[in-house]
Amino acid sequence: MSRIWNFSAGPAVLPAEVLEQVGDELLDWHGAGCGVMEMSHRGKAFTSIIEAAEADLRELLGIPGNYRVLFLQGGATQQFAQIPMNLLPAGRSADYLVTGSWSKKAVKEAQRVAGPASARVAGSTEAVGFTRFLDDGEIAVDANAAYLHLCTNETIHGVEIDCSRLPKTGMPIVADMSSHILSRPVDVSKYALIYAGAQKNVGPSGVTLVIVREDLVGRAPATIPTVMDYAVMAENGSMLNTPPTFAIYVAGLVFKWLKRQGGLVEMERINRHKAELLYACIDESEGFYRNPVRVADRSRMNVPFTLADPALDAAFLAEAQAAGLASLKGHKSVGGMRASIYNAMPTDGVRALVAFMDDFRKRKA
Ligand SMILES: *Cc1c(COP(=O)(O)O)cnc(C)c1O
Numbered sequence: 001m002s003r004i005w006n007f008s009a010g011p012a013v014l015p016a017e018v019l020e021q022v023g024d025e026l027l028d029w030h031g032a033g034c035g036v037m038e039m040s041h042r043g044k045a046f047t048s049i050i051e052a053a054e055a056d057l058r059e060l061l062g063i064p065g066n067y068r069v070l071f072l073q074g075g076a077t078q079q080f081a082q083i084p085m086n087l088l089p090a091g092r093s094a095d096y097l098v099t100g101s102w103s104k105k106a107v108k109e110a111q112r113v114a115g116p117a118s119a120r121v122a123g124s125t126e127a128v129g130f131t132r133f134l135d136d137g138e139i140a141v142d143a144n145a146a147y148l149h150l151c152t153n154e155t156i157h158g159v160e161i162d163c164s165r166l167p168k169t170g171m172p173i174v175a176d177m178s179s180h181i182l183s184r185p186v187d188v189s190k191y192a193l194i195y196a197g198a199q200k201n202v203g204p205s206g207v208t209l210v211i212v213r214e215d216l217v218g219r220a221p222a223t224i225p226t227v228m229d230y231a232v233m234a235e236n237g238s239m240l241n242t243p244p245t246f247a248i249y250v251a252g253l254v255f256k257w258l259k260r261q262g263g264l265v266e267m268e269r270i271n272r273h274k275a276e277l278l279y280a281c282i283d284e285s286e287g288f289y290r291n292p293v294r295v296a297d298r299s300r301m302n303v304p305f306t307l308a309d310p311a312l313d314a315a316f317l318a319e320a321q322a323a324g325l326a327s328l329k330g331h332k333s334v335g336g337m338r339a340s341i342y343n344a345m346p347t348d349g350v351r352a353l354v355a356f357m358d359d360f361r362k363r364k365a
Contacts, residue, residue, distance in 0.1 A: 006326050006345070009331070012340055018250065036249040060182060070210040070211075071207050072208045072209075073243070081113045086216075088146050093114075093119065095148045097139065099130060100151060100155075106151065106176060122148065123139040148169055150176070151176040153179045157334065163190045179301055182267065198251055203251030267343055274350045291305045302338060304334055305336055
């Protein structure tokens with residue numbers, strides 16, 4: 001068997017160690033006589049799996065006791081709607097920062113759910129092509145807004161910020177962390193709600209993490225569908241109905257793998273190093289490769305880049321594929337290439353990509 005170096009933006013690479021364990025346990029989980037996919041979500045075995053997953057996630061992120069952890073379905077896209085359904089009372093509005101395709105989708109969906117005037121753009125970098133985060137003077141919040149929503153890592157445009165750079169507004173901050181959660185330590189207490197679809201940096205698609213401060217749970221109107229109500233999900237341990245059991249199980253194994261790597265401080269060290277290798281290759285290519293994002297805002301997880309001569313794009317992708325470097329084609333909205341280098345991408349994979357890029361440039365420049 002030979003595995004590719006998988007630079008997919010998502011669903012994305014998972015740690016080989018975790019996949020091997022999943023394979024070993026597929027037919028018989030710990031002597032249960034069946035696999036996790038086949039067991040009741042209400043039984044003892046699965047209860048132990050979801051409880052361990054929550055405990056390990058709490059430990060990794062240092063989640064304070066006054067936050068609830070939910071394992072939901074519907075992806076981050078469902079949260080675009082579910083957040084205003086739960087946190088935006090009638091007659092109020094919420095503020096949104098638009099710094100890339102995902103936060104732009106989030107505000108559009110909130111407007112659809114709560115009405116066009118209920119979700120307000122409090123700052124946008126669309127005019128500069130989403131090539132940086134907003135500066136302080138560019139954010140104009142409404143002090144009465146129910147919350148401020150932002151995306152801390154724009155997966156398509158490769159723009160990332162951490163909690164030290166959050167706008168200081170005093171209002172509840174809601175963050176889409178789908179593509180960089182668990183890649184670095186986070187001060188959870190700075191956020192009212194954090195959410196993330198699993199298939200970038202956590203596990204298989206199908207489960208969405210929601211980490212929400214207790215006092216924000218239970219504010220939904222009575223007309224909200226039961227399955228969308230954070231309070232009902234929290235009361236029922238994310239098991240009002242059948243949860244995505246297999247995805248939760250694999251995510252739980254990834255949490256244990258992260259703990260074995262040394263937790264998020266160590267993951268940040270590794271991720272920073274990987275990103276430095278790749279950005280150095282781009283920046284030192286004398287313009288052959290180019291990343292358009294302001295240096296301070298560059299993502300460590302998603303690295304979009306273009307070739308100076310787009311006529312070489314097809315050859316780049318074909319030769320990369322032949323060298324075992326897969327899924328490097330950029331998102332159609334930005335073109336060029338994108339290398340997603342999540343937690344599960346080993347440093348050796350980034351080294352292989354950099355060696356290929358250097359060699360390709362020398363041959364084609
Ligand atoms: C992928 C992604 C989404 C959408 O996730 P789904 O699980 O497909 O709904 C939302 N936000 C960000 C930042 C993403 O990377």
